[in-house]
Amino acid sequence: MSQDQSEMKTLRLLFPQWQGGYDESEFPGQIYPLGARLLAWLAPKSEAPFVEIPVEAWTGAEAPKEGGVFYRQEILRQMRAARNIIDAHAPDRVLTFGGDCLISQAPFAYLNERYDGKLGIIWIDAHPDVTTPKDFDHAHAMVLGNLLGDGEPLMAGEVKKPCKPEQVALVGVDGVFPHEREAMDRFGLRVIPSKDIMNGGDAAAAWIREKGFARVAIHLDLDVLDPTIFRSLLFANPHVGEHIESEHGKTRMHDIGRVLKDIAAQVDVVGMSFAEYMPWDALSLKKMLSELSFMK
Amino acid sequence: MSQDQSEMKTLRLLFPQWQGGYDESEFPGQIYPLGARLLAWLAPKSEAPFVEIPVEAWTGAEAPKEGGVFYRQEILRQMRAARNIIDAHAPDRVLTFGGDCLISQAPFAYLNERYDGKLGIIWIDAHPDVTTPKDFDHAHAMVLGNLLGDGEPLMAGEVKKPCKPEQVALVGVDGVFPHEREAMDRFGLRVIPSKDIMNGGDAAAAWIREKGFARVAIHLDLDVLDPTIFRSLLFANPHVGEHIESEHGKTRMHDIGRVLKDIAAQVDVVGMSFAEYMPWDALSLKKMLSELSFMK
Numbered sequence: 001m002s003q004d005q006s007e008m009k010t011l012r013l014l015f016p017q018w019q020g021g022y023d024e025s026e027f028p029g030q031i032y033p034l035g036a037r038l039l040a041w042l043a044p045k046s047e048a049p050f051v052e053i054p055v056e057a058w059t060g061a062e063a064p065k066e067g068g069v070f071y072r073q074e075i076l077r078q079m080r081a082a083r084n085i086i087d088a089h090a091p092d093r094v095l096t097f098g099g100d101c102l103i104s105q106a107p108f109a110y111l112n113e114r115y116d117g118k119l120g121i122i123w124i125d126a127h128p129d130v131t132t133p134k135d136f137d138h139a140h141a142m143v144l145g146n147l148l149g150d151g152e153p154l155m156a157g158e159v160k161k162p163c164k165p166e167q168v169a170l171v172g173v174d175g176v177f178p179h180e181r182e183a184m185d186r187f188g189l190r191v192i193p194s195k196d197i198m199n200g201g202d203a204a205a206a207w208i209r210e211k212g213f214a215r216v217a218i219h220l221d222l223d224v225l226d227p228t229i230f231r232s233l234l235f236a237n238p239h240v241g242e243h244i245e246s247e248h249g250k251t252r253m254h255d256i257g258r259v260l261k262d263i264a265a266q267v268d269v270v271g272m273s274f275a276e277y278m279p280w281d282a283l284s285l286k287k288m289l290s291e292l293s294f295m296k
Numbered sequence: 297m298s299q300d301q302s303e304m305k306t307l308r309l310l311f312p313q314w315q316g317g318y319d320e321s322e323f324p325g326q327i328y329p330l331g332a333r334l335l336a337w338l339a340p341k342s343e344a345p346f347v348e349i350p351v352e353a354w355t356g357a358e359a360p361k362e363g364g365v366f367y368r369q370e371i372l373r374q375m376r377a378a379r380n381i382i383d384a385h386a387p388d389r390v391l392t393f394g395g396d397c398l399i400s401q402a403p404f405a406y407l408n409e410r411y412d413g414k415l416g417i418i419w420i421d422a423h424p425d426v427t428t429p430k431d432f433d434h435a436h437a438m439v440l441g442n443l444l445g446d447g448e449p450l451m452a453g454e455v456k457k458p459c460k461p462e463q464v465a466l467v468g469v470d471g472v473f474p475h476e477r478e479a480m481d482r483f484g485l486r487v488i489p490s491k492d493i494m495n496g497g498d499a500a501a502a503w504i505r506e507k508g509f510a511r512v513a514i515h516l517d518l519d520v521l522d523p524t525i526f527r528s529l530l531f532a533n534p535h536v537g538e539h540i541e542s543e544h545g546k547t548r549m550h551d552i553g554r555v556l557k558d559i560a561a562q563v564d565v566v567g568m569s570f571a572e573y574m575p576w577d578a579l580s581l582k583k584m585l586s587e588l589s590f591m592k
Contacts, residue, residue: 010592041337042582044591060402095591229534231527232577238525257584267592281528282575286338288553294565295340295391 008268010048011091013107014040016055017078019071020140023064023099027237029058032099032285035277037230039097047096049089053082055099055174062190068133069152075102075139080160082106093268098275100140101129102155104219109159111217111271112167119270120213121147121163122204122263124171124256125221126249128191129184144168144219148187169207171197171259172224175247194224194250197259207264217271217288220256224249232279239280251288304564306344307387309403310336312351313374315570316436317396318359323533325354328395330582331528335393343559345385349378364429365448371398371435375454389564393530394571396436397425398451400515402536405568407513408463408474415566416509417443417459418559419553420499421517422545424487426479436572440464440515444483461485463586465503467493467555468520471543487557490546492521493555501558512559513567516552520545528575535576 007094018032033055039049056074068073083106086094092114094107112119123129129144133152137143145151149162156162165187172194176184184191196203227235227248235248263269287296314328329351336346352370360366379402382390388410390403408415419425425440429448432438441447445458452458461483469492472480480487492499504512523531523544531544559565585591 010590038334038578039581042578043585044588046592048592064470093590117447140350195390229581231532231534231575236527238527252582253584257587260584260588266587269588272588272590277581279575279578281526282334282338282578284549285335285573288549288556289339292556292568292570293560294306294389296342296344 002209005037006259008092010046010093010095011086011089012040012046012048012050013082013085013094013096014050014052014104015096015099016081017053017099017103018055018058018080019075020102020143021138022070024063026060027239028100031278031280031283034124034280034283036097036099038279038282040147041273043097048095051085053078053085060074061173065137067154069137069139069142072139072152072154075153076158079106079155083158085112086110093270096273098273101125101219101275102140103275104158104273105143105146105155107271107273108163109161110161110219113161115215115270117161117164117167118213118215119167120208120211120216120267121168122171122208122216122218123168124219124224126172126174126220126223126247128170128176128180128189130180130185130187135179140236143169143184157195161232166211167198169204172249173252174250198251198255200258202262204259205266208263213267215268218260218263218269219273219275221276222274223276224251224256226250226252227230232277234276234278237278237280304388306342306380306391307388308336308344308346308392309378309392310394310566311378311392311399312560313371313395313399314325314351314354315371316398316439317434318366319434321348321357322356323535324396327574327576327579329566329577330579332393332395332576334575335570339393344391346387347381347382349381355550361433361527363448363450365433365435365438368435368448368450372450372454375402375410375451377390379406379454382406387397387427389566392569394569396519397421397515397571398436398439399571400442400569401439401451401454403517403567404459405477405570408459409457409565411511413457413460413463414509414511415463416504416507416512418512418514419522419573420468420471420515422468422519423517424466424469424472424476424480424485426483427430427451431475441479446479465500467500468545468547470546494547494551496554497543498558500555504559509563511564511566514556514559514565515571517572518570519572520547520552522546522548525528528571528573530574533574533576554561564586569578
């Protein structure tokens, strides 16, 4: 790393956003907020300020669809709230506990301004997050597109300084839909498949060296993990039997941990987001415990 | 319920015991303490005093086997510490977050004295916990035997007023080893199989009505749950491929929640223990996060 870590001003954000992952079931509104809080609980203790982004709770009411995506106005409100909170703290580094993938937009947009575009973005995810409302209605699949000035127009409009495609490497993306392929090709995004970061593969850190970035922001969508091993994922929801027609992750936690450590050993990690953690068993237990009259 | 709940003095115990479930791998010493703390975190907030029982941390050192079981001396020390803490608080009700199944011994032994043997014991578990060191070396499988005056002799010696077999119903026990069957038959323990509490089955509450108990202590070993649905169990450890030759649970969380609520609606639940919660994904995340230099 190039900067004294102890001099960096870090902000921790708790971002229990679920609206971007809303799928017309009761699960997103329950599992994303619990996942965000549990991630923050599992993280090492820190003296850094810890701020919660206010998020409207799920009520079971019919979801508004605006401009082709669910909850657009509420998501825009959350993005602005997050940005206002980040600006107020003016940190050198932002650690974000989500929530759906959209939780990275405000921190990464801030960091790209803060470091004047001299920022590498490692997007670890089984999916490229470059869809648009033309093809999909869940806004969490548009967040990287928004950061690149594409995606959902109003959300992209919140990014004052769009990132350039050459700042971005997609890590763990193995298979995509045709409309995602089109966007990836149009941007010319670098793609590092799962096999190149598994079994000691160094491709993510090598890309950073090749590009010469001194500062990096990392987005980690936990769905890059193999859902038969790490079960707290959308693709391992024990309450639904249906197969979701979308790419499943192939990596293991030790692969991801090693990639993150290798990057941190060579550059400053100025942004880190954890997204899409869905602790199904913890939710099941919590709901059961909440209904017991004697737990007083 | 027969008593005004608000008059009852409740004690909450955090009991991160793992020695009773030690299996010569690195997992018990890591997963049981995290499971205990996570259970307490998931539980509804309460004004009740919350006390942690001190438990020696796992160090990786070779485990002592004494009298045929692992860590006997440390387990005895923990039982006495738990009992001293309970006695100091002299509660009407004890809620215990474990930990391996042995965490119920000190609270249930206390409650049996406190209520002079007028106590029903609902033992919800895929296993009867009536083994002895003759057949097994993991002491958590002996805890109900200890409470009945059998089990492991020194541990059973900590129970001043042994419970009578007619106080106990085993709930969710479907298949057992021959040595377990022998002990169950010798005691004449009432067994309620999984099918009699699933799909609305009322057998546990009916047994309490039949026996006329006004106060009940409930032990819940989460391994009574189907490990293909609730994955945070020994039988769903993603890090081992081996099949464990022991009965797996068949029930769902909604079955167990309903049984507990039905019991609480008709009698005072004066003891409730939660045991054998193994949040594998949370442990995996926690370990990964702890190794990242930038999580400061």
